[in-house]
Amino acid sequence: MKSESPCTYTISLIESHNAPSTGGACDTAEQGGSSSRTGNASFLQSAFWADFKAAHGWKPLSVSLCLKDGQTGAESPFKISVLLRSFKRFFTLAYIPMGPELPLVQNEPPVLYNKVLADTARALKPLLPRNSLCVRMDVPLDFYSLEERGAFVHSISKPLVKAPSDIQPPDTNILDLTLSEDEISANMKSKWRYNINLASKRGVVVEKAGEEGIDIFYDLYLQTAKRDGIAVHAKNYYRDLLLRSGRDGVQITMYIAKHEGEALAAIIVLFSGSEAVYLYGASSNNKRNLMSAYLLQWTAIKDAKKAGCTTYDFYGIPPTDDENHPMHGLYRFKTGFGGKNIHRPGSIDLPLSPLYSFFRAAEKLRGFYHKRIKKIRVKKRNS
Known part of the structure; x- marks a missing residue:
């Protein structure tokens, strides 16, 4: 980053809507139209995602802002999708998922x-x-080392504070789909190529499904949640996501791996513009030696490349290759496909109320329970 200089940047509000809409320039007269995405923004900033979350307890707000450099006069209009969640009318959380994008700074x-x-x-x-x-x-x-990410997080100071828990996974692994299929395969660990071929040779087949496959997926997901100690939404949450496939140019596809008619694993992948995102995965406790999860991912990766996506986001890994981490197996599985690890700052808060400190303390306790106590209980149960 550049050497430090006085801040000459100002932010001004252009307009806001209760539903997503697009922006053009730093002038309300040029606002108009509709779009599912803005620039290279994440799918989490799309109209599709705002509409989906609106059906599940969140209130979407689309805001047009203008960032101006007072020294050069350069103006950068940008839009952000804000999700509001009220908790029993006592307080509200305003959440900007994977935003704001501030390219000018x-x-x-x-x-x-x-x-x-x-x-x-x-x-x-x-x-x-x-x-x-x-x-x-x-x-x-996006930072490519933990040291760079750590330096940025250390720079956060009042009025901003690092949130006690992250809503989106700050660490992920992203596969470059601009490479040829042969190059992507060559960049995998050799064992991963072997497992993909093994699953195919032993008769594992991959089928695509939409909402009609929800019962299969959810049954597998409940098995996974019990085995790994992860939280799950109600079945209708995933069903609704699948039913929305095709809206605003976003495709949601379920892949199911079967062997002799038995469903062994399933994943849900989002295709939006240049990105494909592996959102959810589930697997059976049976026939794990058939390596069906490897063939599932490879099928989705090839489909993403055919669809014109330039990246495949595995969407969430532990920050390091730590064998003691409860999700170390997930780290090994996802990184074995040859992508690049990305480290983001995670959630950052601007407190607005004196009650924020109590909310923060409650979040810390909740995080400790889910990351430590619950994982220990699951590990003991599975051992």
Whole structure:
């Protein structure tokens, strides 16, 4: 990043809507139309995702802002999708999933970037319910080492604070689909290529499904949740996601691996613009030696490349190759396909209420239970 310089950037509000809409320039007269995505924004910033979350307890808010450099006069309009979640009318969480995108200041010093980030969150305050606790942001900055990510997180200072828990996984592995299929295969660990071929030779077949496969997926997902100690939504949540496939240019595909008619594993993958994202995965406790999960991923990866996607996001891994981490197996499985590890800052908050400190303390306790106590119980049960 550049050497530190005085902040000359200002944020101004253009307009806001209760439903997603597009933006054009720093002028309301040029606003209009509709789009599922803006630039290279994540699917989490799409109209598709806002509409989906609106059906499951969140209220979407689409906001058009303008970032201006007072020194050069450069203006950068941008839009953010904000999701509001009320908790029994006592308080509200304002959440910006994988946003905001601030390309104009992305290469500025962290202190300046964080000031613009805070100003962006502050600009939302007049639009939010009076009982809002904070604005929570999943900052879309990609770092390729833990040291770089750590330095940025260390630079966070008031009024911003690092959230006690992350909503989206801050660490992930992303596969480059601009390579040829042979190059992607060659970059895998040799054991992964072997397992893909093994599954195929032993009669594992992969079928595509939509909403009609929800019972198979959910049964497998409940087995996975019990085995690994993960949380699951109600079946209708995944059913609704599948039913929305095709809207706003977003495709949701379920892949089911079967052997002799028995469902062994299933995954749900999102295809949106240039990105494919492995959202959910589930597997049976039976016939795990057939390596069906490897063939599932390879099938989805090839489909993503055919669909014109340039990246395949495995969407969540532990930060390091730590054998003591409860999800170490997940790290090995996903990274074995040859992608690049990405480390993001995770969730960052701008507190808006004196009650935020109590909310923060409660989140820490909840996180400790799910990451430590619950995982230990699952490990003991499975041992």
